[in-house]
Amino acid sequence: MMKRIDPIQINWKPAKNKVIPVYKQIIQYVCDRVASGEWVIGARLPSQRTMAKLFNVNRSTISIAIDELTSYGIISGKSGAGTQIVSNTWALMLPTKPSWKKLISSGYFQENNYRLQQINQLEFEPNIARLGTGELDLRLFPQKMWTEVLQKMSTEITSWGYAEPLGILELREAIVEHMRQFGINVSTENILVTSGALQALQLIASCMLKEGSTVFTEAPTYLKSLQMFQSAGLKLNGITMDHDGLEYWKIKNQIKNSESSILYTIPTNQNPTGITMSDIRRKELMDFCIKNRLPIIEDGAYQELCFDNDQFKPLKSIDDNGMVMYLGSASKTLAPGLRIGWVIASKPVIQRLGDAKMQMDYGASSLSQLVFAEFLKSGKYSSYLVDLKKTLKKRRDNALECLTKYFSQLATWNKPIGGFYIWLTFNESIEVDDIFERALKKKILLNPGDIYDFKHNRSIRISFAYLECDEFKESIKKLALLLMDK
Amino acid sequence: MMKRIDPIQINWKPAKNKVIPVYKQIIQYVCDRVASGEWVIGARLPSQRTMAKLFNVNRSTISIAIDELTSYGIISGKSGAGTQIVSNTWALMLPTKPSWKKLISSGYFQENNYRLQQINQLEFEPNIARLGTGELDLRLFPQKMWTEVLQKMSTEITSWGYAEPLGILELREAIVEHMRQFGINVSTENILVTSGALQALQLIASCMLKEGSTVFTEAPTYLKSLQMFQSAGLKLNGITMDHDGLEYWKIKNQIKNSESSILYTIPTNQNPTGITMSDIRRKELMDFCIKNRLPIIEDGAYQELCFDNDQFKPLKSIDDNGMVMYLGSASKTLAPGLRIGWVIASKPVIQRLGDAKMQMDYGASSLSQLVFAEFLKSGKYSSYLVDLKKTLKKRRDNALECLTKYFSQLATWNKPIGGFYIWLTFNESIEVDDIFERALKKKILLNPGDIYDFKHNRSIRISFAYLECDEFKESIKKLALLLMDK
Numbered sequence: 001m002m003k004r005i006d007p008i009q010i011n012w013k014p015a016k017n018k019v020i021p022v023y024k025q026i027i028q029y030v031c032d033r034v035a036s037g038e039w040v041i042g043a044r045l046p047s048q049r050t051m052a053k054l055f056n057v058n059r060s061t062i063s064i065a066i067d068e069l070t071s072y073g074i075i076s077g078k079s080g081a082g083t084q085i086v087s088n089t090w091a092l093m094l095p096t097k098p099s100w101k102k103l104i105s106s107g108y109f110q111e112n113n114y115r116l117q118q119i120n121q122l123e124f125e126p127n128i129a130r131l132g133t134g135e136l137d138l139r140l141f142p143q144k145m146w147t148e149v150l151q152k153m154s155t156e157i158t159s160w161g162y163a164e165p166l167g168i169l170e171l172r173e174a175i176v177e178h179m180r181q182f183g184i185n186v187s188t189e190n191i192l193v194t195s196g197a198l199q200a201l202q203l204i205a206s207c208m209l210k211e212g213s214t215v216f217t218e219a220p221t222y223l224k225s226l227q228m229f230q231s232a233g234l235k236l237n238g239i240t241m242d243h244d245g246l247e248y249w250k251i252k253n254q255i256k257n258s259e260s261s262i263l264y265t266i267p268t269n270q271n272p273t274g275i276t277m278s279d280i281r282r283k284e285l286m287d288f289c290i291k292n293r294l295p296i297i298e299d300g301a302y303q304e305l306c307f308d309n310d311q312f313k314p315l316k317s318i319d320d321n322g323m324v325m326y327l328g329s330a331s332k333t334l335a336p337g338l339r340i341g342w343v344i345a346s347k348p349v350i351q352r353l354g355d356a357k358m359q360m361d362y363g364a365s366s367l368s369q370l371v372f373a374e375f376l377k378s379g380k381y382s383s384y385l386v387d388l389k390k391t392l393k394k395r396r397d398n399a400l401e402c403l404t405k406y407f408s409q410l411a412t413w414n415k416p417i418g419g420f421y422i423w424l425t426f427n428e429s430i431e432v433d434d435i436f437e438r439a440l441k442k443k444i445l446l447n448p449g450d451i452y453d454f455k456h457n458r459s460i461r462i463s464f465a466y467l468e469c470d471e472f473k474e475s476i477k478k479l480a481l482l483l484m485d486k
Numbered sequence: 487m488m489k490r491i492d493p494i495q496i497n498w499k500p501a502k503n504k505v506i507p508v509y510k511q512i513i514q515y516v517c518d519r520v521a522s523g524e525w526v527i528g529a530r531l532p533s534q535r536t537m538a539k540l541f542n543v544n545r546s547t548i549s550i551a552i553d554e555l556t557s558y559g560i561i562s563g564k565s566g567a568g569t570q571i572v573s574n575t576w577a578l579m580l581p582t583k584p585s586w587k588k589l590i591s592s593g594y595f596q597e598n599n600y601r602l603q604q605i606n607q608l609e610f611e612p613n614i615a616r617l618g619t620g621e622l623d624l625r626l627f628p629q630k631m632w633t634e635v636l637q638k639m640s641t642e643i644t645s646w647g648y649a650e651p652l653g654i655l656e657l658r659e660a661i662v663e664h665m666r667q668f669g670i671n672v673s674t675e676n677i678l679v680t681s682g683a684l685q686a687l688q689l690i691a692s693c694m695l696k697e698g699s700t701v702f703t704e705a706p707t708y709l710k711s712l713q714m715f716q717s718a719g720l721k722l723n724g725i726t727m728d729h730d731g732l733e734y735w736k737i738k739n740q741i742k743n744s745e746s747s748i749l750y751t752i753p754t755n756q757n758p759t760g761i762t763m764s765d766i767r768r769k770e771l772m773d774f775c776i777k778n779r780l781p782i783i784e785d786g787a788y789q790e791l792c793f794d795n796d797q798f799k800p801l802k803s804i805d806d807n808g809m810v811m812y813l814g815s816a817s818k819t820l821a822p823g824l825r826i827g828w829v830i831a832s833k834p835v836i837q838r839l840g841d842a843k844m845q846m847d848y849g850a851s852s853l854s855q856l857v858f859a860e861f862l863k864s865g866k867y868s869s870y871l872v873d874l875k876k877t878l879k880k881r882r883d884n885a886l887e888c889l890t891k892y893f894s895q896l897a898t899w900n901k902p903i904g905g906f907y908i909w910l911t912f913n914e915s916i917e918v919d920d921i922f923e924r925a926l927k928k929k930i931l932l933n934p935g936d937i938y939d940f941k942h943n944r945s946i947r948i949s950f951a952y953l954e955c956d957e958f959k960e961s962i963k964k965l966a967l968l969l970m971d972k
Binding site: 071089143163290335347367 | 577627633636645780782825834844854
């Protein structure tokens with residue numbers, strides 16, 4: 001039974017002197033009519049020509065508004081039937097609801113969200129050389145280990161229900177064993193398995209920290225992963241580094257209330273700079289934090305990728321006072337798609353976090369947990385890491401050689417002791433935004449330093465982990481030529 | 487180099503007439519001293535006897551405070567060294583920071599959080615009969631399908647990096663195909679793969695809904711899964727059901743502002759009542775929602791478990807206006823540990839949600855995604871579902887028989903057409919809290935209806951999915967005897 005739908009009546013004109021552009025006023029007007037129920041589903045809009053006349057605007061202005069309303073799925077132009085209202089619920093939330101991105105208030109970073117999204121998309125383009133990407137070369141995937149473990153599990157596993165609140169015991173036992181080599185001696189009660197390190201941050205933000213607290217962090221840092229701190233109402237405060245790491249003494253006069261500050265740090269093979277905090281700096285930082293009662297979140301994502309094993313033990317390994325929460329992850333060493341991370345902290349803190357996780361009902365896939373437990377227990381993961389570090393070391397050396405050869409006159413950089421990254425800072429004459437676009441035309445994707453910083457910089461993040469030596473050389477050469485050819 | 491630590495000075499007494507118990511005042515006092523830095527790590531507390539004197543309280547009061555401070559890890563009693571301050575950062579957040587549970591403001595539910603946590607823990611006890619649990623019997627795990635798929639994948643998969651923003655294409659294609667049988671015809675662009683249905687709810691809450699909005703839902707419902715709505719500042723409003731499902735007309739005079747309300751519903755095999763909305767009610771509800779511009783989140787967790795296939799198509803299958811967001815999940819049909827769910831919505835809505843997910847960097851494990859894609863594509867999942875439904879149907883019939891035999895004089899219940907649950911409502915003489923404790927002593931774990939409701943009720947949720955027919959019969963018989971034996 002079709003109900004007769006009254007023709008749409010328009011008695012409104014956009015204001016031409018308003019701050020809001022005319023096309024946006026039109027979108028808002030249409031949305032308001034639909035939201036109020038005045039214009040029902042199936043109601044037909046006048047032709048664009050008629051609307052242009054009614055609103056007293058150009059056809060092109062109408063056209064922009066109609067296109068945007070169509071893209072949200074609010075209206076649809078069916079051939080013959082004209083443009084109709086087709087949705088009045090979810091679709092209506094798309095233009096009117098303030099974008100969730102508005103939650104992210106870190107000035108400079110916010111503006112760079114566009115660039116970040118652009119890079120996220122470009123990463124899926126075929127034949128693009130990702131010169132700064134934060135992902136391990138997929139060709140380094142340990143196929144043999146994977147096949148063996150999966151075949152073993154295909155017959156051994158007989159069920160998987162909801163996992164234990166803190167994570168499957170077998171995995172926590174394996175993590176305890178694994179962390180010993182880094183000087184971290186804890187028990188299974190000190191470990192919470194999470195769905196990647198980001199879930200850990202989310203749990204900490206939501207059930208440990210007070211709104212309005214300050215999170216100190218290296219500047220630049222991997223800001224993207226800290227967005228949830230901001231969503232949880234916490235403030236980020238970037239502290240610069242020298243070649244020994246975080247200049248912790250600069251925190252001192254910025255602490256307003258010691259109760260409501262924490263420090264988030266990536267002391268080893270930092271993302272994006274590749275800087276590793278020296279042993280002396282680590283001790284000094286710990287003393288400083290003890291003195292100022294500043295709790296630490298230590299992100300150990302790249303801790304396991306020090307090319308020479310005995311270097312740079314985690315802060316957690318010299319923590320006698322439950323000051324450091326350590327975050328581990330398999331995302332950088334093995335595969336982000338596994339979604340396995342872990343938190344190490346005191347038992348009561350782990351209980352609190354585990355309780356929150358249980359109530360949220362999240363948690364890592366049991367399948368991923370069991371696979372990673374088997375990787376660890378079988379010793380396969382350790383020997384894989386040895387090989388991986390050899391490969392990455394070779395690639396780093398190659399990268400440094402290439403930079404010396406092609407960039408000596410154009411930029412400066414550091415020599416990382418592990419991880420994925422080199423931080424390349426250009427000479428004053430070079431504008432990163434300009435290079436980004438020009439490199440893109442040559443199918444080279446760069447990660448501008450601005451993405452990671454609280455203010456403008458002249459740097460890019462270089463990764464030697466994603467491309468093979470020859471590919472890297474070719475791309476870096478192209479980039480250098482492009483720079484000299486301006 | 488050991489620093490000399492000044493002995494602790496105490497010039498304070500708890501107020502005895504305050505609303506706050508004395509032991510809590512003492513805890514607060516100690517925390518404040520430690521937080522301010524006045525009492526440093528290593529500082530020794532006076533003996534309990536001395537403190538009792540100083541504070542002018544009983545030894546037992548001191549003892550309670552000391553125990554609690556110890557449990558947080560703030561102080562520790564080392565033999566010979568007395569009780570010392572051992573942590574002044576994270577540990578200090580445990581007693582002082584308002585519990586994250588305070589976020590949950592749904593009156594009755596909040597009070598029941600304790601019971602919920604108790605049940606969560608009891609579920610891991612050995613030899614306990616879980617008569618109301620929301621999990622499938624682990625013995626129904628499809629071992630053969632699992633072995634075959636894992637063996638295939640052990641050689642076929644050669645890498646896994648970050649997955650595509652909306653989820654691995656192969657899986658989205660398989661889901662598109664899978665949903666056709668339920669009358670839902672969409673394309674891969676309408677599907678977002680999430681880490682369980684709960685992540686979907688979190689994404690919707692954080693990037694679609696306005697703070698202060700009202701979420702209408704069945705009463706009782708699976709409140710636990712709706713906590714994040716409340717954490718996101720949304721209000722829950724429970725609407726009662728009759729045997730045809732949600733009494734939607736009761737929403738009418740509670741809608742204050744049509745823009746800021748949505749409906750969350752489990753129309754098929756509802757959790758916890760087992761009620762399925764009739765076809766007529768579905769159509770009426772859709773008309774009502776269209777008329778009132780009320781967007782719907784349809785939770786299809788139990789949609790695939792209708793024992794007779796052709797019954798009760800999802801609301802999404804009769805949605806012409808992008809009014810319904812459908813949530814699918816493998817948690818109830820296969821294994822919650824897989825952490826695979828999906829949202830079906832219009833393309834622009836999926837884009838918005840996918841964008842948020844990408845920025846949060848969450849997402850389901852690639853491994854889980856690939857495994858589930860293979861389950862679906864190979865047809866193994868469909869034939870597994872056929873078997874599973876046969877088994878569950880048999881168990882339901884057995885459960886109904888048992889109830890008729892043992893509970894006719896004690897309670898009333900409904901006959902579900904699928905899913906896991908029967909809603910058992912006791913006669914007036916019976917108190918659920920009382921039965922819960924008594925049943926527990928007999929190693930039977932019940933799920934009191936209060937956990938799911940906005941107000942007190944006299945019901946329990948019975949599940950026929952977790953126990954075999956004989957086990958179910960035995961437990962239900964025990965329970966009946968217990969009830970008659972009061």
